[in-house]
Amino acid sequence: MSEEDSQEPESELTEEQKTEIAKWFLLNSPSGEIQYVAKDIRSVLMDENVYNMAVSEAFPLYNKTHMISLEMPNRSGAVIVTSFGELNDNEYLDPRTAQVAKVNHIKQACTDVRPATDEELPSFYIEQFRCALDSELIKYVSEAYPKGACSVYCTNGKDAEPGSNFELTVVISAARHSPQNFCNGFWRSVWNIDFKDDTQLVELSGKIQVGAHYFEEGNVQLDANHECIDTTIFQSPEDSALSIANMIRHHETEYMASLEVSYSNLPDTTFKDLRRKLPVTRTLFPWNNTLQISLNREITKELGLGK
Amino acid sequence: MEGALDLMRRMHPKHIDTSLTALMSLLPDYSSNLLSQVDQPLQVLRDMESGKEFILCDYNRDADSYRSPWSNKYHPPLEDGNLPSTELRELEIEANDVFSVYCDQYYEGGISSVYMWEDDNENYVKFIACFLIKKDGSSTGQGRRGCLQEGIWDAIHLIEVGAEEDGIAHYCLTSTVMLSLTTSDESKGEFTLSGSIRRQMNTDLSVAEGHLCNMGKMIEEMERKMRNSLDQVYFGKTREMVYTLRRPTKWCR
Structure with missing residues (x-):
């Protein structure tokens, strides 16, 4: 009894450790599954304090990494939750409508919007480039993605005037x-x-990430990612927008094609290196005749012919 | 416990070990329960006597040592480690011989191990056998076509063999396959599919041809089905998902 008592404090996790573990599960939830993972982890923890601490820290991070898109309440479209548009913990800029969306991270909902202030928006000069690119992208995204959202942020030099460098970031x-x-x-x-x-x-540099999770009577996940770079010349806002959107379209289409190739190589090449569909003999294994196999191995061993 | 198992179904297969350790530390009372319900990636050890590698699992473990199917010895050495009966050990030796040929033919390499033991708790079970295969299909491992940067296939087949009645025995097979394959190159980036599935098969068979023949055929059939459903159903579903996210290229051109 006394031994058990002395072991107790050692095996017991601190609240901090429990919170860290809970956060790890939440942050590693597959796309669209954090609410389910939260429910599971709540039942495993049986400690509302720890649970609340973990969700309040994990949800904002998860929502930003997964770039979830949320409908804004005034029917003005969706806002994407990203670090590029983050103004503070729960306010995210939607550059297209020049609005700021108030986000409830744990409910994964946009609760309110307000017009963005002048300080929160880029200069008139930048806005021309941003807006032109946004219009081109909307066309591309609506063609290529049945349910895609996109946004263009100014991530550097937001107050720039003609003659200086700046940086835009496109999120799809x-x-x-x-x-x-x-x-x-x-x-x-x-x-x-x-x-x-x-x-x-x-100069363009892109990072594409694709994932899928299928878990009916099993757990199978796809993770694919790709990076690419490209360059074009600095032109007017409209011409720049057109050539940038074309480059993005080109690279993403190429990448989609390579994903299709990866999948079509699976059954006969890639997967075969793990396990063949049929034995090298191309007939089912002779289980009825295993005595022969054992004997053959014995003989090979005795004659020193083993591999 | 239900929540814990649902978490294991959702967490990434590459995190099986971490997820399991984390859950066991949160639920110490359910540790053994979790361990028995969640299959973990297989580990191997080299038999010091024969020099051949063998697979470690809960079924060849006694204390902190593991019994090799090749020499029947525990690694690290264990004075009075559990051993199968002489009769069962004979079947185990034969099964290991035959199964390594099977493994060669289907896997073009890979490591196999078969363990058998008597179950004293269950009257209606004559013995239990565990057939294991581990294959490294990467280009640096035993991937013949050299197309995989990483390639893991772990198969666990657990068979309960019932006592014979009128020349017929009941076989209950539970199989788990865990796999992960990654292709990678500069123009295509990194592409990884990983996962695990578990299936069960029950059948009554005449023992005229022997237990090994019956078990072998069941395993071969089960592996065929599992490979097929991973390929067609599981990988297929992720492909379908990608195609619904972004239209296939023929649409856009």
Whole structure:
């Protein structure tokens, strides 16, 4: 009894440790599954204090990494929750409508909007480039993504005037959640666009991440990611927008094609390196004749012919 | 416990170990329960006598040592470690021999191990056998086509063999496959599919051909089905999902 008593404090986790573990589960939830994971972790923890602490820290991070898009209450479209548009813990800029959305992270909902202040928006000069690119992207995204959201942020030099460098960031986020079919997935691309006035070049670097989770009587996940870079010349807002959108379209289409190739190589090449569909002999294994196999091995061993 | 198992179904397969350890530290009272319900990636050890590798699992473990199917010895050495009866050990030796040929033919490499033991708790069970396969299919491992940067296939087949009645025995097979495959190159980026599935199969068979023949056929059939459903259903569903997120290329051109 006394031994058990002395072991107790050692095995007991501190509240801090429990919170960290709970946060780890929440942050590693697959796309669209954090609410389910939260429910599970709540039942495992059986400690509302720890649970509340963990969710309040994990949800904002998760929502930003997953770039979830939320409908704004005044029917003005969706706002994407990203670190690029983050003004404070629960306010996110929607550059397209020049509005600021108030976000309830744990409910994953937009509760209110207000017009953005002048300080929160880029200069007139930048806005021309941003807005032109946004219009081109909307066209592309609506063609390529059945349910995609996109946004263009100014991430550097927001108050720039002609003659200086600035940076825009394009976010494309598409997610599909169908829990009743045990299937969730996301596509996220982030394109960094560096407008360099000194060299008159525009440099693009993109990161694409794709994931899917299928978990009916099992747990299978796809993780794919790709990075690419490209360059074009600094032109008028409209011409820059057109060539940037075309480059994004080109790279993403190429990448989609390579995903299709990866999948079509699976059955006969890639998967075969793990396990063949049929034995090398191309006939089912001779289980009825295993005595022969054992004997053969014995003989090989005795004659020293083993591998 | 229900919540814990649901978490295991949602967390990424590459995090099985971390998730399990984390859950056990949150639910110390359910540790053994969790361990028995969640399969973990397989580990291997080299038999010091035969030099051959063997697979570690709960079924060849006694204290902190593991019994090799090749030499029947515990690693690290254990004075009075559990051993199967002489009769069962004979079947175990034969099963290991035959199963390593099976493994060669389907996996073009890979490590296999078979363990058998008597179950004293269950009257209607004559013995239990566990067939294990671990394959490293990466280009640096035993991937013949060299297309995988990383490739893991772990298979666990647990068979309960019932006592014979009128020349017929009941077989209950529970199989788990855990796998992960990654292809990677500069133009395509990194592409990883990973996961685990578990299936069960029950059947009554005549023992005229012997237990090994019956068990082997069941495992072969089960592996065929599981490979098929991973390929067609599980990978297929993730592909479908990608195609609903972004339209396939023929639409956009």
